[in-house]
Amino acid sequence: MATHMLPETAARNYLNEEDGIFSWLLTTDHKRIALLYTFSITLLFFLGGAFAVLMRLNLLSPHGAIVGLETYNKLFTMHGVIMVWFFLIPSIPNTIGNFVLPMAVGAKDLAFPKLNLLSWYLFMLGAFVAIYSIFRGGVDTGWTFYTPLSTTYAMGYVVSAAMGVFISGFSSILTGLNFMVTIHRMRAPGMTWFRMPIFCWSMYATSVIFVLATPILAITLILICIERVFRVGVFDPALGGDPLLFQHMFWFYSHPAVYIMVLPAMAVVSEIIPTFSRKPIFGYKAVAFSSLGIAFLGFLVWGHHMFVAGISVYSALAFSFLSYAVAVPSAIKVFNWTATMYHGSVSLETPMLYAIGFIGLFTIGGMTGLMLAALGIDVHVTDTYFVVAHFHYIMVGGAVMGFLGGIHFWWPKISGKMYPEFLAKLSALIIFFGFNLTFFPQFILGYMGMNRRYGSYAPEFQNLNVLSTAGASILGVGYILPLCYLIWSWKYGPVAPPNPWRATGLEWKTNSPPPKHNFDETPLVTWKAYEFEAQKEELNLG
Amino acid sequence: MADTSHLELREQFSTPEQQRESAISGMWIFIVTELMLFGGLFVAFTVYRLRYPAAFTRGSSEMEYWMGALNTGILISSSLTMSLAEYFVAQNKSMRGAILLLVTILLGAAFLGIKFTEYYLHFHDHKMPAFGFEETGPFAPQVQLFFVFYYVMTGLHSLHLLIGIGLVFFMFVPTALRSLNAEYHTPLDNTSLYWHFIDVIWVFLFAIFYIPGAHIR
Numbered sequence: 001m002a003t004h005m006l007p008e009t010a011a012r013n014y015l016n017e018e019d020g021i022f023s024w025l026l027t028t029d030h031k032r033i034a035l036l037y038t039f040s041i042t043l044l045f046f047l048g049g050a051f052a053v054l055m056r057l058n059l060l061s062p063h064g065a066i067v068g069l070e071t072y073n074k075l076f077t078m079h080g081v082i083m084v085w086f087f088l089i090p091s092i093p094n095t096i097g098n099f100v101l102p103m104a105v106g107a108k109d110l111a112f113p114k115l116n117l118l119s120w121y122l123f124m125l126g127a128f129v130a131i132y133s134i135f136r137g138g139v140d141t142g143w144t145f146y147t148p149l150s151t152t153y154a155m156g157y158v159v160s161a162a163m164g165v166f167i168s169g170f171s172s173i174l175t176g177l178n179f180m181v182t183i184h185r186m187r188a189p190g191m192t193w194f195r196m197p198i199f200c201w202s203m204y205a206t207s208v209i210f211v212l213a214t215p216i217l218a219i220t221l222i223l224i225c226i227e228r229v230f231r232v233g234v235f236d237p238a239l240g241g242d243p244l245l246f247q248h249m250f251w252f253y254s255h256p257a258v259y260i261m262v263l264p265a266m267a268v269v270s271e272i273i274p275t276f277s278r279k280p281i282f283g284y285k286a287v288a289f290s291s292l293g294i295a296f297l298g299f300l301v302w303g304h305h306m307f308v309a310g311i312s313v314y315s316a317l318a319f320s321f322l323s324y325a326v327a328v329p330s331a332i333k334v335f336n337w338t339a340t341m342y343h344g345s346v347s348l349e350t351p352m353l354y355a356i357g358f359i360g361l362f363t364i365g366g367m368t369g370l371m372l373a374a375l376g377i378d379v380h381v382t383d384t385y386f387v388v389a390h391f392h393y394i395m396v397g398g399a400v401m402g403f404l405g406g407i408h409f410w411w412p413k414i415s416g417k418m419y420p421e422f423l424a425k426l427s428a429l430i431i432f433f434g435f436n437l438t439f440f441p442q443f444i445l446g447y448m449g450m451n452r453r454y455g456s457y458a459p460e461f462q463n464l465n466v467l468s469t470a471g472a473s474i475l476g477v478g479y480i481l482p483l484c485y486l487i488w489s490w491k492y493g494p495v496a497p498p499n500p501w502r503a504t505g506l507e508w509k510t511n512s513p514p515p516k517h518n519f520d521e522t523p524l525v526t527w528k529a530y531e532f533e534a535q536k537e538e539l540n541l542g
Numbered sequence: 543m544a545d546t547s548h549l550e551l552r553e554q555f556s557t558p559e560q561q562r563e564s565a566i567s568g569m570w571i572f573i574v575t576e577l578m579l580f581g582g583l584f585v586a587f588t589v590y591r592l593r594y595p596a597a598f599t600r601g602s603s604e605m606e607y608w609m610g611a612l613n614t615g616i617l618i619s620s621s622l623t624m625s626l627a628e629y630f631v632a633q634n635k636s637m638r639g640a641i642l643l644l645v646t647i648l649l650g651a652a653f654l655g656i657k658f659t660e661y662y663l664h665f666h667d668h669k670m671p672a673f674g675f676e677e678t679g680p681f682a683p684q685v686q687l688f689f690v691f692y693y694v695m696t697g698l699h700s701l702h703l704l705i706g707i708g709l710v711f712f713m714f715v716p717t718a719l720r721s722l723n724a725e726y727h728t729p730l731d732n733t734s735l736y737w738h739f740i741d742v743i744w745v746f747l748f749a750i751f752y753i754p755g756a757h758i759r
Contacts, residue, residue, distance in 0.1 A: 107554065108553065108554045109553070110554070111554065111564040111568065112564075112568060113554060173575050176571075177568060177571045177572060177575070180567075180571055181567050181571065185560055185564040185567060186554070186555075186560070186564070211571055211574060211575050212574070212575070212578055213578075214575070215575045215576070215578035215579035215581075216578055216579075216581070219579050219580075219582040219583055220582065222694075223586070223694070226690070226694060230671065231672060232671040232672045232675075232686065232690050233683055233686060233687050233690065234586075234687070238683070239686065239687065240590075240594065240597075240681070240683035240684040240686070240687045241590075241687065242589070242590070242593075245586055245589055245590075249582055249585075249586065517553070522556065
């Protein structure tokens with residue numbers, strides 16, 4: 001067994017090892033870079049959230065309560081661009097993944113620490129370039145940049161928004177590359193592939209998507225900028241181009257990107273559920289391989305975004321079938337998580353509340369996804385709020401719940417302090433309630449025929465829209481609460497022991513917060529992941 | 543004696559082998575992303591070529607195909623000199639390695655020189671989209687589409703080659719100073735991988751842009 005370490009509150013750790021602003025801005029420590037990312041994406045989350053608040057307020061009235069139609073177009077565009085590329089894509093991989101992954105495999109750092117820092121700078125540069133377009137009057141194409149709207153007709157700063165996304169894409173690629181090499185080459189002695197926590201498997205699957213899909217988005221955005229700046233045809237039908245080709249290339253990235261958002265959340269949930277059920281994960285290999293299965297199948301389903309765009313019936317059928325197929329590995333995960341909880345000794349601490357919330361919301365999001373994969377239903381609900389509700393259940397109900405669950409789960413490790421449990425549970429419940437109140441009415445609205453991306457709507461939809469806006473304000477409170485009490489606990493929270501949850505991962509076998517190189521001596525792994533029974537004595541000491 | 547300062551193990555690794563393997567696998571993964579970057583363009587090009595075969599053959603007939611052929615020969619030769627440089631450095635014959643790296647740089651520069659001459663000639667013939675492009679035939683927009691892809695793809699390739707030349711130069715200095723040698727030459731191997739990748743991309747670019755219309759001239 002690994003050496004047991006006593007809690008040493010005054011020990012040197014990664015937070016107090018060095019001081020001063022440059023020790024942060026020039027750090028190559030994966031844990032500090034994780035915090036840089038956390039700080040940045042939190043700001044960007046609240047910026048993207050502010051756009052959402054304005055949209056929801058505007059939709060209180062059928063004719064738009066506060067802004068005009070053009071401004072509304074810009075609001076939903078910037079909400080999408082910021083939330084997708086500057087919050088969801090980097091959210092879990094670059095914060096929790098960056099912090100936990102090297103420790104979970106027993107390494108001192110990622111394989112390429114300088115590239116890791118470079119990725120943060122690229123991300124920030126991309127964010128500034130994208131935000132610049134807001135100050136110059138915004139973009140109104142929708143986050144999807146569809147041609148020929150984006151290349152020919154749209155007003156606003158499409159080029160700078162697209163270039164911002166392009167630049168931040170390199171940060172994704174570098175992160176994926178770094179994670180893959182780390183998992184291949186940096187595992188501690190004895191840490192075989194099948195002894196790795198599921199977290200690492202899911203992060204690996206995410207990294208594969210980062211590396212394979214992001215370059216396609218990069219080149220597509222470059223082509224858009226070329227067409228717009230030089231006024232030459234690439235996708236413009238008047239100049240011989242084909243807008244459908246743009247959609248194919250865009251969704252070849254952007255569908256797998258959904259799995260970039262949800263696979264890391266699954267990674268987090270796969271750690272939380274065994275820990276708070278005191279049981280090894282049910283069907284380890286099935287869960288591990290289902291991550292890779294989702295990543296693989298995710299590359300084959302992009303056409304389901306284009307069912308009504310004019311693709312052939314035969315390819316629509318193939319894409320429909322393949323979209324159903326993605327449900328198989330996803331369902332394997334859901335069933336195995338619930339089977340892990342079955343007969344476990346479940347305790348409902350905050351991370352577990354988020355994990356259970358994730359399972360429920362992800363299942364709703366997934367099942368409605370299956371409805372959308374059916375060609376007939378998709379034609380009926382394309383570009384309605386049904387779609388909006390569906391992907392928010394995956395992205396917010398899935399990815400954001402996973403992110404918050406993970407932040408709470410690893411908070412003692414990150415900060416060395418415990419967060420206030422009661423407030424945390426309360427806000428988890430507020431978020432769950434607020435989320436459902438916001439987005440469930442949108443399923444109904446969409447099915448009744450309310451279009452997405454319109455600043456006005458038919459008067460009969462008003463009641464449900466008011467309900468949704470009320471939910472959004474509850475959700476907002478739920479998001480601001482953790483921000484406040486986590487910052488509070490960073491300074492005033494009770495000191496955290498090395499392993500407050502009695503979890504089995506390697507990151508819990510070092511101090512909280514960990515020393516600069518994570519472990520005082522390189523761990524030797526002789527056990528499988530989640531062996532609670534075998535580590536009983538050691539865990540009870542923690 | 544060989545300079546062993548580069549042998550220092552960076553702090554995140556436990557053995558020199560681990561450090562070397564990580565660097566090499568990192569480069570391979572990077573090449574995969576590059577392949578996807580060019581792959582997107584190849585797919586888009588292929589879609590349009592299948593849709594407008596006549597226009598794309600017409601566009602291709604405007605190519606200075608003997609210049610392209612010469613460039614293909616130059617780049618393939620540069621791959622040979624690169625590989626030989628790698629071989630000699632691994633044999634601890636650093637001076638020969640350094641000279642071959644210099645030859646590689648010169649071949650790369652010659653390629654770019656010829657490539658930009660071609661660009662200039664096309665510009666002169668009004669075959670540069672957005673810069674006075676003129677085409678009167680029946681599928682003028684589609685021919686322009688061909689040229690857009692020609693400039694984007696060969697331009698992206700030239701950019702990569704320029705970066706490659708920079709990398710080889712950064713390898714040339716330590717090779718000449720013998721700090722890259724039989725014991726430690728990982729950066730040179732990675733540079734070589736990248737260089738070969740750029741060459742392979744060019745072979746395909748030559749095939750899709752120069753050959754379809756070569757019989758017309």
